[in-house]
Amino acid sequence: EGPELKSTADRYNSNFVHNRSPKLSALEVRDTFRDRMGWTDRETVALIGGGHTLGRTHGNCNLTGTKWAQAPYNNVGPYFEATPGSLRGPTDGTCGTGAEAGRGKNTVSSGFEGPWTRSPSRWNYDFFDALLSEEWVPAKSPYGADQWHTRNETSKFARTMRLTADVSLVADKIYRPIVEEYAADHAQFDADFADAWFKLVHRSEDHPHKDDLEKDAGVCTSFEFTTLLP
Structure with a gap:
């Protein structure tokens, strides 16, 4: 959810539903992506x-006071799997009712809610x-997680949300120019994401260079398996 401002901080606002700090986020x-992972x-x-x-994200239900909110995590609940054998969604029917209980819009995983x-x-x-055209203000998901919504409730983006880490990209003096570039040049964003995604799914400690994975395991994008279908 991101670091919180102390109540004595200059930008702390007691009227906000939370005081997560995009700048600190x-x-x-940067510590996670650059310093620890090398991006x-x-x-x-x-x-x-x-x-x-x-x-x-999925958090369209408040599970406070239910067995799904127990801490420490008891291997049953909203985070990964439903109760074994229940054939229900992650909340095992505690969110919503009827056929849609624990499914679709009633799914709870991260606790954040919205696209x-x-x-x-x-x-x-x-x-x-x-990110650039809207003013993002603190909000709570139905689950109770701290996130961000548009201040303008009639905006075309009003049904979307942002995490504190998302908003941090426009609060940071290094990240923001890159955000501005990508907003203005979609082709450049497409190209940079394609390169970064390829790197993400191909490189590891055991395969540090561009084509190491293919050399070690062979080409892994073959669709020959489709010929085996009846």
């Missing part, structure tokens, strides 16, 4: 932007466009 993002700042922005272009873009199942450029 940017330091954590450049440019690759970091590309990977976060591309990764948060598709898909959505990052208006078309989360199609590649698009809302992530950077909305």
Whole structure:
């Protein structure tokens, strides 16, 4: 959810539902991506932007007081799997009722709720466009997680959300120019994300160079298996 401002901080606002700090979050993002994993700042922005272009978060239910909110995690609940054999979603029917209980919009995983873009199942450029064009204000998911919504409730992006780490990209003096570049040049974003994604899924400690994985395991993108289908 991101680092919180102390109540004595200059930018602390007691009227906000949370006081997560995008600027401090940017330091954590850089520590994780650059210092620990070796990504450049440019690759970091590309990977976060591309990764948060598709898909959505799931937290459309408040599980406070239920067995699913127990701590420490008891291997049953909203985070990974439902109760074994229940054939239900991650909350095992505690979110919602009837056939949709624990499924679809009633799924709970991370606790954050909502898509990052208006078309989360199609590649698009809302992530950077909305980061720059909207004012993002603190909000709570139904689950109770700290996230961000548009101040303008009638905005075309009003049904989307951002995490503190997302907002950190426009609060940081190094990340922001890259966000601005990608918002203005979608082709450049496409190219940079493609390169970073290839690197992400191909390189590791055992395979540090561009083509090491293919040399070790052979070409792994063959579709020969399709000929085996009846």
